Amino acid sequence: MKISDFCIGDLVQGRLVVADATLGKTKGNPPKPYVRLTLTDGSEQVQSMLWDWDEEMSLPAKGLVLDINAKCTEYQGKKQLSNISYMPAEDQSITEFQPHYTEDVEGLFDAAMELIQGFGNTALRELLTYIYQENAEAIMYATSAASIHHMGIGGNLAHSVEVAHICEAISNLFPMSINHDLVVAGALVHDLGKVLTYKMDGPVIEYTKDGELFDHSVLGLVYLNEADCSFSYRYHQVVDLLKHICLSHHGSKEFGAPATPRFIEAYIVSYADGISATLDTLRQANKKAEAEGKEFTDKVFTCNNTRHLRQADIYNILKDSVIEDSEPF
CATH class of the missing domain: 1.10.3210 (Hypothetical protein af1432)
Structure with a gap:
């Protein structure tokens, strides 16, 4: 199960690992607890919001392998898993991740x-x-x-x-x-x-x-x-x-x-x-933008915290004059 294969609107089912889980509270009155759950396939991460969280419950532990069902949606230009249900996988081996x-x-x-x-x-x-x-x-x-x-x-x-x-x-x-x-x-x-x-x-x-x-x-x-x-x-x-x-x-x-x-x-x-x-930082940002069909990358914190034009676009603009075997990364 690869996050890069998720498309907006897809119903996804498979196995991911907890990379992080943080407890927060809404701004409503009264504020309600929620959990920001970050899941990973070993290469990429995706977040899911667990609303109406019971504060008596323990947060999902880092490294816990989960079997999940969810819908892939988009929030602020990034993939997100909505309507998620999950349970700990029987096989907790994490070597493959x-x-x-x-x-x-x-x-x-x-x-x-x-x-x-x-x-x-x-x-x-x-x-x-x-x-x-x-x-x-x-x-x-x-x-x-x-x-x-x-x-x-x-x-x-x-x-x-x-x-x-x-x-x-x-x-x-x-x-x-x-x-x-x-x-x-x-x-x-x-x-x-x-x-x-x-x-x-x-x-x-x-x-x-x-x-x-x-x-x-x-x-x-x-x-x-x-x-x-x-x-x-x-x-x-x-x-x-x-x-x-x-x-x-x-x-x-x-x-x-x-x-x-x-x-x-x-x-x-x-x-x-x-x-x-x-x-390498820009290579990863370009790869993500390419997968998401975006003209510009997300903001890259270590590169002036700005968005960057995809190298593929530069390649296409100059393709008549580039060396034949050159390719955008």
């Missing part, structure tokens, strides 16, 4: 290792080989976010490899100014802290305790410190460069960076990180 950013996590991991093995710098090659091989399963599994961009299994690895390729392209433009190995290595470790920041329980992605207490930029130092120790600190100065890239990749303290970039490679990783995250 885990969000996957990509099915080819092993291929992505191989691509990362190929970049690492191409380093001419011995210290960077050995440090990153150790980090990636010692933490292979966790790195392949990690999501890059709970929402917004590169969400789901393999998302963080896909994002890191994207950032590495962007950095590689920039370094090829300025070979005399940029250390290729350092900027690509920085890209591959800049978001390692995401491994410790999030946990996935079926479709529900939440912060870990460490993720709540510490920024992912800081958590990434755990892996760098471990690698530093494993090589008896003989690469300590190189590790410090990687640490700085981790701590500064959000660019400014205004955006949560514990430090600001202090050398060229750190700036490039920061810019490349922003490009990768922004493009």
